Amino acid sequence: MAKTIHLKKGLDIRLVGEAALSIEPASVSDTVMIKPTDFVGIKPKTLVQAGDEVLAGSPLFFDKNNPDFKVVSPVSGEVVEVVRGPKRVLLGIKILADKSVRSLEFPRIDAQNADADTLTHYLCDHGAWAFIRTKPFDAVAFPDIKPKAVVVSGFDSAPLAPSVEFLLKGKEEAFKKGLEVLAKVSGAKVFLTTHTKANSAGWANAFSGTENVAFSGAHPAGSVSVQLHHISPLNKGEFAWYVHAEDVARIGTLILEARFDGSRRIALTGSSVNKPMYLETIQGSSMASLLKDQKLAETEFGNRIISGNVLTGDEVGQDGYLGFYHHQVTVIPEGKHREFFGWAAPGFDKFSLSRTFFSWITPGKKYALTTNMHGEHRAFVVTGEYEKVFPMDIYPVQLLKAIHNDDIEQQENLGIYEVSPEDFALCEFVCTSKIESQSMVRSAHDLLYGELVDSRKEPVHH
Amino acid sequence: MKPLKRLVENVEPHFAEGGKWRKYWPLFDGFATFLFTPGHPTHKGAHIRDGIDLKRTMSMVILAMVPALLLGMYNVGYQHFLAIGEQAAFMDIFMYGMWKVLPLVIVSYGVGLGVEFVFCIIKGHQINEGYLVSGMLIPLVCPPDLPLWMLTLAVIFAVVIGKEVFGGTGMNILNVALTARAFLFFAYPADISGDKVWISGVGEQVVNGYTGETALAQFAKSGGEVAAMGGQSFASQADFLWAGFIGLIPGSVGETSTLAILIGAAILIFTGIGSWRIMASVALGGLAMGYLLNGFSGAFPDNGYLAIPPITI
Numbered sequence: 001m002a003k004t005i006h007l008k009k010g011l012d013i014r015l016v017g018e019a020a021l022s023i024e025p026a027s028v029s030d031t032v033m034i035k036p037t038d039f040v041g042i043k044p045k046t047l048v049q050a051g052d053e054v055l056a057g058s059p060l061f062f063d064k065n066n067p068d069f070k071v072v073s074p075v076s077g078e079v080v081e082v083v084r085g086p087k088r089v090l091l092g093i094k095i096l097a098d099k100s101v102r103s104l105e106f107p108r109i110d111a112q113n114a115d116a117d118t119l120t121h122y123l124c125d126h127g128a129w130a131f132i133r134t135k136p137f138d139a140v141a142f143p144d145i146k147p148k149a150v151v152v153s154g155f156d157s158a159p160l161a162p163s164v165e166f167l168l169k170g171k172e173e174a175f176k177k178g179l180e181v182l183a184k185v186s187g188a189k190v191f192l193t194t195h196t197k198a199n200s201a202g203w204a205n206a207f208s209g210t211e212n213v214a215f216s217g218a219h220p221a222g223s224v225s226v227q228l229h230h231i232s233p234l235n236k237g238e239f240a241w242y243v244h245a246e247d248v249a250r251i252g253t254l255i256l257e258a259r260f261d262g263s264r265r266i267a268l269t270g271s272s273v274n275k276p277m278y279l280e281t282i283q284g285s286s287m288a289s290l291l292k293d294q295k296l297a298e299t300e301f302g303n304r305i306i307s308g309n310v311l312t313g314d315e316v317g318q319d320g321y322l323g324f325y326h327h328q329v330t331v332i333p334e335g336k337h338r339e340f341f342g343w344a345a346p347g348f349d350k351f352s353l354s355r356t357f358f359s360w361i362t363p364g365k366k367y368a369l370t371t372n373m374h375g376e377h378r379a380f381v382v383t384g385e386y387e388k389v390f391p392m393d394i395y396p397v398q399l400l401k402a403i404h405n406d407d408i409e410q411q412e413n414l415g416i417y418e419v420s421p422e423d424f425a426l427c428e429f430v431c432t433s434k435i436e437s438q439s440m441v442r443s444a445h446d447l448l449y450g451e452l453v454d455s456r457k458e459p460v461h462h
Numbered sequence: 463m464k465p466l467k468r469l470v471e472n473v474e475p476h477f478a479e480g481g482k483w484r485k486y487w488p489l490f491d492g493f494a495t496f497l498f499t500p501g502h503p504t505h506k507g508a509h510i511r512d513g514i515d516l517k518r519t520m521s522m523v524i525l526a527m528v529p530a531l532l533l534g535m536y537n538v539g540y541q542h543f544l545a546i547g548e549q550a551a552f553m554d555i556f557m558y559g560m561w562k563v564l565p566l567v568i569v570s571y572g573v574g575l576g577v578e579f580v581f582c583i584i585k586g587h588q589i590n591e592g593y594l595v596s597g598m599l600i601p602l603v604c605p606p607d608l609p610l611w612m613l614t615l616a617v618i619f620a621v622v623i624g625k626e627v628f629g630g631t632g633m634n635i636l637n638v639a640l641t642a643r644a645f646l647f648f649a650y651p652a653d654i655s656g657d658k659v660w661i662s663g664v665g666e667q668v669v670n671g672y673t674g675e676t677a678l679a680q681f682a683k684s685g686g687e688v689a690a691m692g693g694q695s696f697a698s699q700a701d702f703l704w705a706g707f708i709g710l711i712p713g714s715v716g717e718t719s720t721l722a723i724l725i726g727a728a729i730l731i732f733t734g735i736g737s738w739r740i741m742a743s744v745a746l747g748g749l750a751m752g753y754l755l756n757g758f759s760g761a762f763p764d765n766g767y768l769a770i771p772p773i774t775i
Contacts, residue, residue: 342499343517350513354734371503375515379632
């Protein structure tokens with residue numbers, strides 16, 4: 001019987017546009033783009049130029065801060081553009097994809113008998129290391145820093161998020177292999193978490209060798225840092241690894257079939273999508289290809305196309321590409337409308353954590369929320385809202401103030417190593433003062449991660 | 463609404479970056495966002511946001527004060543007519559109170575928001591909604607006959623020293639309304655304490671048996687009996703406590719009615735704006751301090767106030 005942890009705090013934002021549990025292949029993406037900007041704290045160095053032929057599994061770039069990890073191409077085709085921004089910052093590598101994918105054939109490895117180092121090198125060399133990220137910081141793991149735990153979340157609690165069980169359908173073998181590899185490479189306990197509501201059939205119990213922990217409660221129960229906080233809290237200097245469940249299966253495929261699996265299953269969601277559903281596609285595929293068979297709703301101010309979910313995703317637009325770690329695309333209406341005496345209106349159509357709008361009368365209603373801010377930025381006001389949606393034994397407002405004041409010692413005392421920007425997404429959502437707390441936590445983590453990277457460099461001799 | 467919206471959108475460029483009235487942007491923004499919610503979409507972070515903003519939050523607090531305000535208005539008239547020994551109809555009673563209280567509210571809002579606007583224009587900040595609550599709280603904690611010039615000074619002092627010097631709403635370490643009240647207490651003690659100020663319009667003409675003494679003063683003297691307050695007398699202690707619960711006793715405009723304040727508390731807790739923990743800790747803290755001082759009453763036999771138990775039923 002798995003351990004169950006009950007979370008009382010949190011909020012499920014009830015949105016229209018959940019993906020139906022049916023899957024179709026997306027129309028083939030002409031171009032795919034892999035974006036170094038999807039990786040935290042990375043200093044990318046490109047390994048290809050425009051005109052190069054690549055196969056699925058060919059390395060595209062590596063990180064100068066963490067040279068062991070390489071990012072490889074998910075498809076075969078021709079590199080058409082190395083996209084750079086101001087100061088020649090590498091923004092992405094665009095590949096014109098072949099109609100059918102040809103994979104680079106890797107040497108096979110005997111995972112059963114290989115030692116941890118050999119396996120680690122195998123994952124690093126063949127593009128699978130990029131799937132393994134660390135808490136804190138959410139950067140790709142350093143292969144030489146062993147974690148105290150590995151967490152694979154078996155559910156995603158974000159608004160309209162895909163069912164992880166459904167993403168893994170038919171990939172159970174590879175998933176199982178991936179879990180074994182993770183246990184061996186990390187030398188730590190692998191936790192597989194489930195939600196009491198989703199895991200009706202004891203899905204996780206089919207995978208031996210992991211410790212299964214069930215959670216109950218609203219979002220952000222699916223956040224790995226929230227789960228870690230209750231399973232194995234991180235102190236300063238400690239690390240945990242986490243891998244998305246579908247990526248665990250792709251690690252498994254690499255070991256089983258000795259090829260890089262660039263496929264990706266995503267949920268296409270949101271109130272502006274006419275047929276929310278799951279799509280079988282490729283990592284880094286274009287929004288144009290994913291939305292080709294959809295009729296987006298006609299709205300006054302247009303639609304916002306988001307790679308990821310509405311709380312933490314990136315606005316990518318019609319010309320954008322799927323993010324490296326995203327398993328969801330959400331399309332919602334833009335909201336630039338001004339409302340006459342909106343602050344005094346009864347607000348039957350306004351979703352709120354509070355009961356200040358009469359929408360409390362309809363507790364089960366689903367909403368088609370727009371991108372409207374519903375207010376202006378203000379100073380922090382003590383409202384108690386953050387604490388209602390933050391299921392950790394951490395003071396979110398005090399921590400944000402310590403970040404605001406650049407007081408690192410205070411941040412450490414208040415638990416900066418246990419939180420992630422995504423944990424603050426709901427705080428940001430419910431905030432009366434419209435404070436952008438995710439980016440505050442991100443900047444604090446960037447600073448601390450930079451210090452970690454610097455401390456790992458060889459001392460410079462003059 | 464369409465023409466009004468067009469008007470707002472048409473004059474906006476004049477106040478925006480590069481416009482001729484750029485300096486007065488906070489003034490424009492204050493009025494424009496009062497009329498229409500701002501149409502800003504999200505730019506980074508969460509793409510969708512809760513419907514709530516500071517205007518809505520503060521509106522709820524004002525709503526929660528309305529029962530105390532209305533009952534306060536009625537009670538000001540009620541105490542006045544009782545004290546001078548005249549019969550009056552319900553509406554007359556209420557109108558008398560309203561004409562006493564409304565000027566306090568208007569002066570409080572006018573002066574306070576004026577100071578806020580000046581500071582916002584100087585500093586180029588947006589108008590914050592915090593004063594909408596303070597502006598209502600200040601009249602509620604003042605005696606009904608407080609001269610308006612005193613109120614004006616108190617509001618200016620409170621907004622500047624209590625809030626703006628710290629950087630405005632959210633930055634203040636003092637409660638603005640209580641700063642105003644404290645200012646009045648120390649600057650003009652005769653007008654905000656003692657026996658004479660708690661009932662409006664009491665001159666030479668008072669009813670037989672009139673007493674201006676506060677309940678506390680009577681408690682301290684008699685050791686537990688309040689027989690009369692203002693122009694009314696109480697047959698029993700229960701009568702007095704009931705009048706106090708409903709709010710028909712002399713006092714500051716909004717302080718007398720426990721019932722109205724409890725209704726306000728219920729609104730705040732139900733909407734999720736107020737925290738019952740904070741409310742409960744204020745009440746418990748007051749009680750604990752009361753009992754603590756009670757314990758010292760033996761050491762100071764001359765001070766009758768110390769001997770009053772916090773709960774007497």
